[in-house]
Amino acid sequence: MRIFDPHIHMTSRTTDDYERMHGAGVRAVVEPAFWLGQPRTNVGSFLDYFDALLGWEPYRAAQHGIRHLCALALNPKEANDPRCMGVLDELPRYLLKEAVVAVGEVGYDSMTPAEDRAFEAQLAMAAEHDLPVLVHTPHRDKAAGTRRTLDVVKGLPPERVLVDHLNEVTVGMVADSGCWMGFSIYPDTKMDPDRMVAILREYGTERMLVNSAADWGRSDPLRTRAVGEAMLAAGFTADDVDRVLWRNPSAFYGVDPAAPITGDDYAGNTIKRGG
Numbered sequence: 001m002r003i004f005d006p007h008i009h010m011t012s013r014t015t016d017d018y019e020r021m022h023g024a025g026v027r028a029v030v031e032p033a034f035w036l037g038q039p040r041t042n043v044g045s046f047l048d049y050f051d052a053l054l055g056w057e058p059y060r061a062a063q064h065g066i067r068h069l070c071a072l073a074l075n076p077k078e079a080n081d082p083r084c085m086g087v088l089d090e091l092p093r094y095l096l097k098e099a100v101v102a103v104g105e106v107g108y109d110s111m112t113p114a115e116d117r118a119f120e121a122q123l124a125m126a127a128e129h130d131l132p133v134l135v136h137t138p139h140r141d142k143a144a145g146t147r148r149t150l151d152v153v154k155g156l157p158p159e160r161v162l163v164d165h166l167n168e169v170t171v172g173m174v175a176d177s178g179c180w181m182g183f184s185i186y187p188d189t190k191m192d193p194d195r196m197v198a199i200l201r202e203y204g205t206e207r208m209l210v211n212s213a214a215d216w217g218r219s220d221p222l223r224t225r226a227v228g229e230a231m232l233a234a235g236f237t238a239d240d241v242d243r244v245l246w247r248n249p250s251a252f253y254g255v256d257p258a259a260p261i262t263g264d265d266y267a268g269n270t271i272k273r274g275g
């Protein structure tokens with residue numbers, strides 16, 4: 001089983017996790033920029049973090065045979081701190097880098113006017129840089145947050161938008177929108193593998209992405225594999241599993257995760273998109 005985890009925060013994970021992930025079939029990941037738990041108080045703090053996602057983290061992943069790509073953004077929660085807004089001025093030069101395959105996570109946390117401004121500005125940047133967007137949906141008031149999110153992303157082609165952290169309540173509206181549907185599988189909250197299988201049965205495997213969203217909270221980087229196993233046990237074919245866990249994320253991000261990993265990839269700073 002080959003696995004491409006389209007949303008995982010390896011910064012918060014140990015080297016043992018990389019080892020276990022490789023053993024479970026994980027060969028590629030996308031790490032979106034997010035809230036580190038401790039609020040940041042200045043733009044430089046973000047830039048060091050972005051540089052780590054482009055330098056240190058891909059290097060660490062490569063030692064375990066895993067390709068590490070990233071999505072960069074000012075996350076929704078910290079968009080509420082005016083001291084962090086300047087990140088938006090620095091982002092465009094980062095979006096040119098080869099290992100940056102999307103803008104994200106963007107979206108809503110508490111649905112404030114400041115979050116609206118950051119969200120809209122970053123959607124515009126994604127369009128300008130021809131990048132897909134990873135959109136986080138709020139954990140509180142999820143249905144209203146997802147509805148509003150779909151309204152805001154309408155300006156972009158739906159095939160360039162991934163609406164993440166969905167569940168049984170929100171999947172239908174995103175399926176209708178034409179956007180990609182993301183599911184974060186956690187050990188004991190939100191989605192679990194069996195609920196995921198039920199959703200795949202009802203909605204099919206197209207535009208479906210499954211991630212572990214593993215971070216510093218209670219989470220498990222092997223939940224993607226658990227979904228693959230649950231799919232097989234439920235009668236899905238190995239090809240269905242490959243589509244959901246490998247070909248779908250590759251298609252959404254427009255990357256070939258199986259390309260040989262060379263030294264160049266770890267200088268994620270290489271600029272390949274011109275500018």
Ligand SMILES: [Zn+2]
Pocket residue numbers: 007009032034105213
């Ligand atoms: Zn996340």
